[in-house]
Every structure is written in structure tokens, then in C-alpha cells.
Amino acid sequence: MSGRAFLDMLRAFDRNPLMIRIHACVGITFVACAALQFWPGLRRRHRTAHRRIGYVAFVSLICLPATGLACAIVYPFAGPAGIPPNVFWLTCILTCAAYSWRAARRNDFLGHEIWITRATAMSMGAVSLFTLYESAFVHWLHLDPHVATAAAFWCGQADGLLAAQLWLSRKDGPLARRRAARATAR
């Protein structure tokens, strides 16, 4: 779907596998931890486990976009055009992670949930980057794979963030509960 030129781009992994393997290991660690962290039953019954796994998850959440940026530099995905979107999303993810951490330390668990949901959704959103946008841009818009990757780098995390906002804004969701709590406090 993404064309032969895209396959050639992927061959760069064989020539220099270290960075992509590190990135994949960090990604697997984060996804496994996040699945446990978002499981309400585990949170309710094993608070200490949530805290311990949380520290591992935070470290992998920070390393994931950092190694992603390193991959965008090492591999010939999009050239220099691939750097700005990766730096932008790295900054967004780290900012959300920092706010989530600060909220947990202040016992503001609604804030913790809101910010970590955004950070997680952006990180997971990167999955749609190559599976959805790359092939759509190459197949239907006939973009050069390098240009398509640069465009896809912008879209992947954006749709994750949008999905998180929709999920958080649901009726009786965390944003509604936080608004209600603030109104009561006033």
C-alpha cells in the first residue's frame, strides 16, 4: 500500500537495527505497563503495584518519544522534515507526563488521570502513523513516501490526542467531574 520506495526505507532497519530495537522494546514496555495502569480493578485492589509499575511506565513514556526522535534522525524516513513534528510531539508528551506526575504528587488523581490519558493517547497514536496515514497518503494522494512520512508524523499523535479529548469529555468523564468539583469548591 505504501509503495516500493517505502519498503526500501524499511530496509534501513536491517542495516542499522540497534535504534529501532531499543525503540520497539521501550514501546512494548510502555504498552504493557499502560494496560495495567488503566485497569481500574488493579488500581483499586493494588495501589502499591500501581505506584511501582507507574514509575517504570513513566520512564518508558519519557524514553519512547525520545528514541522515536532518534529514529527519525537515524533512519531515512522523512529527512529534516521529520524532525519538527517529532520534537513537537515529544514536547507535548513530556509536558502532559510532567503535569500528570505533579498532579499525582498533589493527590489530585483526576488531574493525574486527565494528563496521563493525553500523554498515553498521543504515544499510542503513533501506531496509526505508518499503518493508516502513510499508506493513505502514498496510495490515494500519490505523495512521495518521504513527504508522506513527514505529513504522517504530524497526524499520528494528533488523532490520539483528539481521541483522548473526546474520551475525557464524555458525560460523567474526568473533565466533567473536575468541573463539578471546582464548582462545588467555589
Ligand code: HEM
Ligand atoms: C500510564 C498510565 C499511568 C501511569 C504511568 C501512572 C503512574 C502513577 C505513579 C508513578 C503514581 C505514584 C505517584 C506518587 O509516588 O505519588 C501513581 C499514583 C496513582 N495513580 Fe496513576 N498512573 C497511570 C494511570 C492512572 C489512571 C488512569 C488513574 C485513574 C484514575 C490513576 C490513578 C492513580 C491513583 C489513585 C494513584 C495514587 C495511588 C496511591 O498512592 O495510593 N493512575 N500513578
